[in-house]
Amino acid sequence: MQAVVVTITSGKGGVGKTTCTANVGCALAVLQKKVAVVDGDIGLRNLDIVMGLENRIVYDSVDFIEGRCRLRQALIRDKRAPELYLLPTAQTRDKSAISTAQMVQLCDELRKEFDYIVIDSPAGIEQGFHTCLAPADKVLIVTNPEVSSVRDADRVIGLVESQEKGPAQLIINRLVTARVKKQEMLSMEDIVEVLSTDVIGVVPEDEMILMSTNRGQPVALNGKGPAASAFHHIARRLIGEDVPLQVQQSNTSLFQRLFGRG
Amino acid sequence: MISIKGLRQGLLVVFDESPWLSQLRELESKLNANSHFFKGGQIALDVKTLLLTADELQRAQTLLQQYDVTLWAVLSQNESTNETAHKLGFSDTLSGPPTQFAGEGEEHEQDGTAGGNAITEGTDGLLVRRRVRSGQVLRHPGHIVVIGDVNPGAQLIAGGDIIVWGKLQGVAHAGALGDSGAMICALELTPSLIKIADAARGSVNGRLSDGHRRSRSRKPEMARLEQEEINIVAWQEK
Numbered sequence: 001m002q003a004v005v006v007t008i009t010s011g012k013g014g015v016g017k018t019t020c021t022a023n024v025g026c027a028l029a030v031l032q033k034k035v036a037v038v039d040g041d042i043g044l045r046n047l048d049i050v051m052g053l054e055n056r057i058v059y060d061s062v063d064f065i066e067g068r069c070r071l072r073q074a075l076i077r078d079k080r081a082p083e084l085y086l087l088p089t090a091q092t093r094d095k096s097a098i099s100t101a102q103m104v105q106l107c108d109e110l111r112k113e114f115d116y117i118v119i120d121s122p123a124g125i126e127q128g129f130h131t132c133l134a135p136a137d138k139v140l141i142v143t144n145p146e147v148s149s150v151r152d153a154d155r156v157i158g159l160v161e162s163q164e165k166g167p168a169q170l171i172i173n174r175l176v177t178a179r180v181k182k183q184e185m186l187s188m189e190d191i192v193e194v195l196s197t198d199v200i201g202v203v204p205e206d207e208m209i210l211m212s213t214n215r216g217q218p219v220a221l222n223g224k225g226p227a228a229s230a231f232h233h234i235a236r237r238l239i240g241e242d243v244p245l246q247v248q249q250s251n252t253s254l255f256q257r258l259f260g261r262g
Numbered sequence: 263m264i265s266i267k268g269l270r271q272g273l274l275v276v277f278d279e280s281p282w283l284s285q286l287r288e289l290e291s292k293l294n295a296n297s298h299f300f301k302g303g304q305i306a307l308d309v310k311t312l313l314l315t316a317d318e319l320q321r322a323q324t325l326l327q328q329y330d331v332t333l334w335a336v337l338s339q340n341e342s343t344n345e346t347a348h349k350l351g352f353s354d355t356l357s358g359p360p361t362q363f364a365g366e367g368e369e370h371e372q373d374g375t376a377g378g379n380a381i382t383e384g385t386d387g388l389l390v391r392r393r394v395r396s397g398q399v400l401r402h403p404g405h406i407v408v409i410g411d412v413n414p415g416a417q418l419i420a421g422g423d424i425i426v427w428g429k430l431q432g433v434a435h436a437g438a439l440g441d442s443g444a445m446i447c448a449l450e451l452t453p454s455l456i457k458i459a460d461a462a463r464g465s466v467n468g469r470l471s472d473g474h475r476r477s478r479s480r481k482p483e484m485a486r487l488e489q490e491e492i493n494i495v496a497w498q499e500k
């Protein structure tokens with residue numbers, strides 16, 4: 001086996017990188033791929049929480065790098081999918097705990113065992129971004145449909161190109177079609193006009209995400225709701241299927257209550 | 263006389279064989295007179311055959327730092343100067359762009375090859391055939407020509423003219439070495455800020471500086487300095 005390393009990043013924090021990593025990883029695993037999701041955000045680890053695997057961590061990637069365990073011991077098997085694993089990171093260390101060369105070496109070791117390695121990277125302006133970029137075969141950049149998020153995504157796309165890791169692809173996350181119609185939110189076309197980057201998926205705002213994060217049950221595992229189906233589409237595009245892009249209605253009863261209609 | 267050239271990797275200051283201190287003084291007066299052109303940039307020095315001590319090189323570095331300019335490479339044909347520069351951590355060649363700047367959004371143009379785009383360099387001008395993205399800075403003592411859009415958050419700083427065959431957003435500074443006859447032309451001239459020599463004008467054409475508004479179709483325009491004010495006229499009017 002020779003895995004494809006997919007690094008998921010963004011311009012700034014809080015746009016949905018961890019959510020996308022967990023769900024794209026799960027969706028690939030549902031497609032019968034052997035997947036490792038890797039937390040690349042050392043010191044700020046939360047991929048394990050979103051995956052609901054926090055309580056099963058014994059060793060982490062820093063333990064492996066510093067020789068306290070074998071890579072297999074640090075990998076947590078997620079039994080909810082056929083072949084899904086999490087490589088958690090350390091909570092109490094800073095980004096310098098894993099060098100760029102060590103990250104490349106770690107991924108090379110994982111490559112032999114997996115079909116896909118999905119890395120939850122820090123944002124492009126943060127330390128540790130270059131460490132997660134180095135092993136990438138493919139880079140997905142998450143942006144929200146708002147001006148500042150797009151501006152920061154543009155910056156990161158430039159950095160990815162300058163590291164010869166381009167062309168990056170875009171995940172537009174938290175889109176609300178009703179607000180785009182009212183011109184309160186940037187549309188996919190607005191974003192593409194500025195970034196001229198290929199869009200691999202549009203994930204609608206979905207209140208299921210919040211519940212699933214709290215329960216540690218990624219939506220892509222049970223397959224319900226508009227965000228779940230968007231993540232499955234992204235996974236199918238990643239494995240090379242030709243799935244037409246569709247922008248789904250968001251599932252936002254809260255929004256409907258607040259703004260009258262959805 | 264020192265001379266300043268534009269390269270893919272930033273600026274190159276070429277020294278001659280006259281005494282180091284007098285050349286540094288000349289560099290200082292250039293930095294002083296054109297501080298906004300140099301600010302935030304990165305510079306390589308070509309010191310020819312001069313024999314320089316660590317102290318002398320560090321003096322140049324400190325001088326540049328005072329103007330917010332980073333010294334990253336020292337080219338020399340003197341063995342001992344080379345060795346000293348190497349010890350101080352400066353690159354001795356221009357071939358590998360300075361990796362320590364990779365995260366900083368300064369223009370390197372290794373991305374030029376990545377995207378299969380051609381970039382021609384020279385002292386007269388810089389030709390860039392791609393989109394210039396947020397955080398990227400193109401800086402050249404001559405003219406800058408971009409074939410592609412210049413996004414919000416990007417910066418173009420030219421000693422001469424700026425021509426954008428595309429939509430110009432972000433910041434453009436022409437005549438940044440003092441040439442008030444310099445001009446800025448674009449197929450769509452909608453930058454958040456333009457400057458020519460020492461004059462500035464914000465949010466051109468009444469557009470929001472974010473530039474993300476869906477644009478009406480626009481005609482090519484050019485900006486010039488007239489009576490110390492930046493005027494924008496449609497292309498055909500000259």
Ligand SMILES: Nc1ncnc2c1ncn2[C@@H]1O[C@H](COP(=O)(O)OP(=O)(O)O)[C@@H](O)[C@H]1O
Binds near residue numbers: 012019173204206210
């Ligand atoms: N499509 C979505 N719909 C609703 N909420 C979302 C969506 N994507 C992310 N969120 C929420 O946004 C917040 C930030 O997401 P997270 O994945 O932690 O971002 P990052 O890793 O980029 O910092 C979380 O509270 C998450 O539940």
Ligand SMILES: [Mg+2]
Binds near residue numbers: 017018019041046
């Ligand atoms: Mg995160």
